[in-house]
Amino acid sequence: MGNQFKLTPSVQEPATLLVGILSPQHTPSYPDAYFQEFLSLARTNQVDTTHNIFVKLRSIDAGYYLTKGKLEEIRDYCEKEKIEALFFLNHFHHNRNET
Numbered sequence: 001m002g003n004q005f006k007l008t009p010s011v012q013e014p015a016t017l018l019v020g021i022l023s024p025q026h027t028p029s030y031p032d033a034y035f036q037e038f039l040s041l042a043r044t045n046q047v048d049t050t051h052n053i054f055v056k057l058r059s060i061d062a063g064y065y066l067t068k069g070k071l072e073e074i075r076d077y078c079e080k081e082k083i084e085a086l087f088f089l090n091h092f093h094h095n096r097n098e099t
Contacts, residue, residue, distance in 0.1 A: 014084035018042055019074060020054040021066075021090040038089040051081055065090075 020035045028034040031054075039049045053074065061067050066074070077083065 013046075013048060015082055016048050016051065016085045016087065017074070017078060017081070017083045018047070018049060018052040019086060019088045020052070021088060022054070022056040023060060023090065024057065025060075026090070035089070042087060047087065051077075051083060053077060 018038065020038050022028075022031055035052075035054050039052065042049050055066075055070055055073075057067065057070065059067060064071060074086075078086070
């Protein structure tokens with residue numbers, strides 16, 4: 001007999017949005033390199049990087065971290081592009097002097 005191929009069901013990955021965040025507490029010296037590393041890590045983990053947004057926050061909402069306007073911007077993009085999963089890149093700063 002000739003070569004036999006086993007068919008495996010294809011799994012469609014959900015449409016994913018990668019969101020990179022620069023905040024007042026975290027502004028890296030080289031933001032482009034910071035974001036490119038994020039995209040590279042996502043690709044390494046086989047995450048589609050077609051959809052990505054990089055945002056700069058002027059302030060942080062105490063309840064949701066992102067401001068209402070940024071949340072609406074991300075929500076609108078997700079609805080338009082039928083995004084099903086989100087990945088966020090953000091550096092959370094911990095002040096060691098806090099008690």
